[in-house]
Amino acid sequence: MLMCKDLAEIASDYIDGELATPQNLAIKMHLMMCRHCRSFIGNLRVSTDLMHAHSSSAPDEALMRKIDQRIAEALRARKKG
Amino acid sequence: MDTAVHKDSEHALIEALQHGDGSAYERAVREYSSGMLAVARFYLDPSSAEEIVQDCWVTVIDAIHKFEGRSGLKTWLHRIVANRCKNKLRSNKREVTTDFTEALDPELADRFNASRRWAQPPRLRFDESADTLLENGALSDCLDKHLSALPETQRSALMLYEAHQHKSEDVCNILDVSASNLRVLLHRARQRIFLMVETFQESGEC
Numbered sequence: 001m002l003m004c005k006d007l008a009e010i011a012s013d014y015i016d017g018e019l020a021t022p023q024n025l026a027i028k029m030h031l032m033m034c035r036h037c038r039s040f041i042g043n044l045r046v047s048t049d050l051m052h053a054h055s056s057s058a059p060d061e062a063l064m065r066k067i068d069q070r071i072a073e074a075l076r077a078r079k080k081g
Numbered sequence: 082m083d084t085a086v087h088k089d090s091e092h093a094l095i096e097a098l099q100h101g102d103g104s105a106y107e108r109a110v111r112e113y114s115s116g117m118l119a120v121a122r123f124y125l126d127p128s129s130a131e132e133i134v135q136d137c138w139v140t141v142i143d144a145i146h147k148f149e150g151r152s153g154l155k156t157w158l159h160r161i162v163a164n165r166c167k168n169k170l171r172s173n174k175r176e177v178t179t180d181f182t183e184a185l186d187p188e189l190a191d192r193f194n195a196s197r198r199w200a201q202p203p204r205l206r207f208d209e210s211a212d213t214l215l216e217n218g219a220l221s222d223c224l225d226k227h228l229s230a231l232p233e234t235q236r237s238a239l240m241l242y243e244a245h246q247h248k249s250e251d252v253c254n255i256l257d258v259s260a261s262n263l264r265v266l267l268h269r270a271r272q273r274i275f276l277m278v279e280t281f282q283e284s285g286e287c
Contacts, residue, residue: 003196003197003198004193004197004198004199005185005190005193005197005198006197008184008185008189008193009184009185010184011268012264012267012268012271013264013268018264036199036202036203037199039202039203039205039206040202040203040275042206042207043203043206043207043275043278043279044271044272044275046207046209046210046211046214046278047207047271047274047275047278048243048271048274049210049211050211050214050215050224050274050278051239051240051243051274052211052243053211053212053215054127054211054215054221054224063114063118063131063134063135064110064111064114066135067110067114067134067135067138068106068107068110070135070138070139071103071106071110071138071139071142072103074139074142075101075103075106075142078101078142079101
């Protein structure tokens, strides 16, 4: 029988649809009965989505200014050298 | 924009860069950095990606003299970024490696009892969507911090697969890991993010 820890071990494969049908069904059955694992799968999904959303932000002006500064320094050093 | 005009203006920009014209650099940084950052984020966590982009611009000051215009400026810049990222990944290969036989992060594994049930179940449910959670700047900063602390291969797997939605086989090629080990890397990295968000949501601490 599939226990909570077994489910936790293959939770990402479940979320990504990588499991074979019997395992998938076993997880679905377990989730019907176990609210802790429902929370865990839900939270792991949000954690996964967080990565999509987090990486899509554009560079900000502070980074641009930092780059300007480093270039200005390097150009000055080049002129001296 | 008309391609011919675009080529002319790119040519003028390249000449200005070769002459070390500071304002030309400022224009180029604003035009090309967002694409360069997107490339760096294929490979690295956000803060390392920003560092690489900064370093690349400094490299460009010398390298631009060797730019022969066989490709567009943008492609050339993206290639510099990609090469730097790959080198960084390679040089970090001797890092603490992930134990591929363990599917669970040790901290999470400790939360189950001997009969494999939850001893310390998830302490709360993340009710908000990822987008809503990220509106909290402190959580976003905390995420950056934890991403930086992940073992490099876990982080790269997470960024390549999750954030940039590369296909699994591409990620395996870039990171030189088997498909099953990639699954372990992804799962382990996601658990770290889960544990981080749980602590943050519960206590506000990072």
